[in-house]
Structures are given as C-alpha cells and as structure tokens.
Amino acid sequence: MTKENKDSRKLPKGERKKLVYEKVAEQHSEAKVVRKIVFTLTILFVVLFAGLGGGGYFYIKNALQPVDETNQQEVPVEIPIGSTSTGIGQILEDNGIIRDARIFKYYVKFKNESGFMAGEYKLKPSMDISEVIDALKTGTVMKDVVMQLTIPEGKQLTQIAEIIAEKTNREYDDVLKKLNDPDFLEDLMAKYPDLLTDKILDDQVKYPLEGYLFPATYPFYEENPTLEEIVSTMLDKTRSVVLEYLPLAEEKGLSLHELLTMSSLIEEEATQKVDRDKISSVFYNRIETGMKLQTDPTVLYAHGEHKDRVYYKDLEIDSPYNTYQYYGLPPGPIANAGVMSIEAALTPAETDSLYFLATPTGDVLFSKTLEEHNRKKNEHITNQ
Structure with a gap:
C-alpha cells in the first residue's frame, strides 16, 4: 500500500469519497485521451491505405456523407439486441444507409457515442452519419412522419x-x-x-x-x-x-458568412446546364481585377421582387446589395445555396473569363472581353 493510499484512509468519509471521484474523473480523462490517440492512429492507417488507391482525404470525407442526399425512401433496418458498433455499422452498410462500416465504427469510438437502441428502424439513404447515430439513440425515425x-x-x-x-x-x-x-x-x-x-x-x-x-x-x-x-x-x-468546408474557406481567405454569400450568388446565376465553377471563376476574376460583380440577382434582391429580366432603371436602386453600384460581395447571402454552389465557391475553375451570359435556352456563354460579351448578347438576347 502506498503512502498516498494510507493517508487517504485517515481522511473523513466525505473527503475520501471526493478523492475517489476525482481519481475516477482523472482515469476517464486519461481514457479519453487514449481513445483519441487510438482513433487518430487508426484513421491515419485507413487514410494511408486508402491513399494508395487514390486520395485518403476524399475517402474519409465521402464515407461520412449521405449515400444519396436525394433519396428520401425509408428503409426498414433491424438492430438486434446486443449489437456492437461494428455489427451496427455492417448492418447499416448492407442496407445502403452508410457508405463504410469501418469509418462508422471509428467515428462512433472517436465521438464516444453509446446508448444505441435495438429495434426496428426506418432509415433513409439521405441521412448523414450524425443523423443516423442520433436516430439509433432516440428512435425518432421509428415514428411516422407527420x-x-x-x-x-x-x-x-x-x-x-x-x-x-x-x-x-x-x-x-x-x-x-x-x-x-x-x-x-x-x-x-x-x-x-x-x-x-x-x-x-x-x-x-x-x-x-x-x-x-x-x-x-x-x-x-x-x-x-x-x-x-x-x-x-x-x-x-x-x-x-x-x-465541413470551413477549413477550405479559411485557406481561401473567406469567412463562413462570405462563403455563404458567394455561394448564393453562384446559386442564383446557375442554370441546370452550366458549370458553376466557371461562374465562380468569373466572380473571383472580377474581384481580383477591381471590377464590380454586376450580377442581376443582387439587384432583384435589393428591390425585393422576382422578375425574369432586369432593366436599366432597376440598376439605379441605391442598396449595398446592388453589385452594379458597389464593389465586392453584398453584405450577406441573397438566397440559400446547395452543396454544388458551395463547392464551386471554394474551387472555381481556372479561366480568364470576365463575363457570362445566360441564354433563353438555359445555356451560359462565357467571354473574356466586353466586346465579345456584347456580341453574344446581341446574338442571343437582343434579337429574341
């Protein structure tokens, strides 16, 4: 018996109890550190292994994403009593709810998640990994959608x-x-x-x-x-x-607010046929060359109305959202942006285009000079 243990026996009962709680808390803290180290080493191994096949970062990133964001179909999933995180992960992967059972297991350990409930669940491929975990702990998806x-x-x-x-x-x-x-x-x-x-x-x-x-x-x-x-x-x-995209935004010198703002401009200008990264490129090229963004959706947002076309008189509105009058990004987003526009804002195409034009057919034409842009405008818009 150590001196510390002997001394603790001389303490009053309440003090001894407090000392025990402190030691347990210390042990839990140490265990948490160990778990993080083990998780980090394991993930590094997985990343290294996956990297040999072509991109460890994207392997982990994709594994944490929904299997299909657009698929809202409910899938019945049974979690047996006594299932481990390994077993649950495999069941979820087999049913098309998650992408990778191994990443699920390591993610659960790293987050120290527990309390999964056995039973019949209705899960969706559109759920991300955190939503799946919450569902398994609360059972909410077992209820009918109201x-x-x-x-x-x-x-x-x-x-x-x-x-x-x-x-x-x-x-x-x-x-x-x-x-x-x-x-x-x-x-x-x-x-x-x-x-x-x-x-x-x-x-x-x-x-x-x-x-x-x-x-x-x-x-x-x-x-x-x-x-x-x-x-x-x-x-x-x-x-x-x-x-998830914030580290990339910071590397690009964008705050989260600026990222959502740029993404919203891309979202509002994009069509079904266009490459959003090219629109993104035009915006960044304009900012870098000291030009105004001059994007019509910001003018409509300043007016607070939705129209198919912006007229010269509309450009006269004095608003910080009017990018025909003010340089740089507007004060904030003008709409909600999806993942495609967010990624385009972070990874613009490498072009020297300064202008783009959306045609009535939904195509978007890009130009390097104002002369080229006006020529395309006369051809596809003015004569319509």
Missing part, C-alpha cells in the same frame, strides 16, 4: 417563410417576424456560435438568417412543431454540411 418541409435550392428567406407558413397553418407575417426577431436570433446565436456570427446582425444585412437555412427535405414526427424546432432542425443541417 409533416415534411421541402426547401428547394435557391430559395430566399421570404419564400422559405411562405413554405413554413403554408405547411404549419401559420400566418406568413408571423413566421417572417419570428425569423427576424432580435431575441429569437440572440438565442440562436448562443446555440450555434460556430455558425451564426455577428456578421448576420450587420445593419446592412436585409434578413439575418438569409442563406443559413439549408435546402433539404425536413421530416417532422410530431404535430405542430414550434418555429424554434423547425429553424433549429434546419440550422443543424446547415452546420453539419457547411462547417
């Missing part, structure tokens, strides 16, 4: 408010007022400090949550969810998607 909110890409906050109001039988004005309520925003900023920064409260920002409500289909399993529950669910999704 209501679904589908928020398409490129929608603005006012349009999202309309969708929420229609689906929840609320008044549109009440929904929009709540989404802009200072107290509500303060609570959200406290809950999501890594996502919602003071940038959203800038005096020039039209709607603080613009661009932060990720486009997706959101299932709800209880009747009449509160607006707090709806918005929190959407912000959870935004955080799970966007924060």
Whole structure:
C-alpha cells in the first residue's frame, strides 16, 4: 500500500469519497485521451491505405456523407439486441444507409457515442452519419412522419417563410417576424456560435438568417412543431454540411458568412446546364481585377421582387446589395445555396473569363472581353 493510499484512509468519509471521484474523473480523462490517440492512429492507417488507391482525404470525407442526399425512401433496418458498433455499422452498410462500416465504427469510438437502441428502424439513404447515430439513440425515425418541409435550392428567406407558413397553418407575417426577431436570433446565436456570427446582425444585412437555412427535405414526427424546432432542425443541417468546408474557406481567405454569400450568388446565376465553377471563376476574376460583380440577382434582391429580366432603371436602386453600384460581395447571402454552389465557391475553375451570359435556352456563354460579351448578347438576347 502506498503512502498516498494510507493517508487517504485517515481522511473523513466525505473527503475520501471526493478523492475517489476525482481519481475516477482523472482515469476517464486519461481514457479519453487514449481513445483519441487510438482513433487518430487508426484513421491515419485507413487514410494511408486508402491513399494508395487514390486520395485518403476524399475517402474519409465521402464515407461520412449521405449515400444519396436525394433519396428520401425509408428503409426498414433491424438492430438486434446486443449489437456492437461494428455489427451496427455492417448492418447499416448492407442496407445502403452508410457508405463504410469501418469509418462508422471509428467515428462512433472517436465521438464516444453509446446508448444505441435495438429495434426496428426506418432509415433513409439521405441521412448523414450524425443523423443516423442520433436516430439509433432516440428512435425518432421509428415514428411516422407527420409533416415534411421541402426547401428547394435557391430559395430566399421570404419564400422559405411562405413554405413554413403554408405547411404549419401559420400566418406568413408571423413566421417572417419570428425569423427576424432580435431575441429569437440572440438565442440562436448562443446555440450555434460556430455558425451564426455577428456578421448576420450587420445593419446592412436585409434578413439575418438569409442563406443559413439549408435546402433539404425536413421530416417532422410530431404535430405542430414550434418555429424554434423547425429553424433549429434546419440550422443543424446547415452546420453539419457547411462547417465541413470551413477549413477550405479559411485557406481561401473567406469567412463562413462570405462563403455563404458567394455561394448564393453562384446559386442564383446557375442554370441546370452550366458549370458553376466557371461562374465562380468569373466572380473571383472580377474581384481580383477591381471590377464590380454586376450580377442581376443582387439587384432583384435589393428591390425585393422576382422578375425574369432586369432593366436599366432597376440598376439605379441605391442598396449595398446592388453589385452594379458597389464593389465586392453584398453584405450577406441573397438566397440559400446547395452543396454544388458551395463547392464551386471554394474551387472555381481556372479561366480568364470576365463575363457570362445566360441564354433563353438555359445555356451560359462565357467571354473574356466586353466586346465579345456584347456580341453574344446581341446574338442571343437582343434579337429574341
């Protein structure tokens, strides 16, 4: 018996109990460090192994993504009693819910996740790995979906408010007022400090949550969810998607707010046929050469209306969102952007184009000079 143990026997019972708790806490802390080391070494091994086949980083990154973001079909999955994380991961992979059972196992260990419940689940290939884990711990997806909110890409906050109001039988004005309520925003900023920064409260920002409500289909399993529950669910999704790209954004010199702003411009200018990375390239080329962005969607956003065409008189509006009058990015996002536009904002194509033109057929034509751009404009737009 060590001197320390002998001395502890002389302490009062309450003090001895406190000492035991402190030692247990210390052991748990040490165990946590060991787990992180083991996880890191394991992941390094997996990355090295996967890297031999072509890109360890993307192997891990892709393994944590949904199998199919667009697939909302529920898949019945049975988790037997006594299943280990290894067994659960294999069941999920076999049922097409996750991409890689090994990464699931290591992710669960690293996050120290536990409390998985055995039973029958209804899971979707569109769920990311964190959503799958939450479902297995709470059993929420075993319930029937009562209501679904589908928020398409490129929608603005006012349009999202309309969708929420229609689906929840609320008044549109009440929904929009709540989404802009200072107290509500303060609570959200406290809950999501890594996502919602003071940038959203800038005096020039039209709607603080613009661009932060990720486009997706959101299932709800209880009747009449509160607006707090709806918005929190959407912000959870935004955080799970966007924060993954933050290191790349920082390398490019973009804050999260600037990333979402640039992504929203790309989203609003893109068509089904266009390469978004080329539009992204034009925007960055313009900024680097000291030109204004001059993108029509920002003018329409300043006016607060949706039109098929912008006229010269529309360009006269004095607004920090009017990129025909002000240099650089607007004060904030002008719509919600999907993953494709976010990735385009981070990885623009290498071009020397300074202009692009969307034709009535949905094609986008790129030009290096204003003369070339005007020629294409006369050919495809003016004569229509």
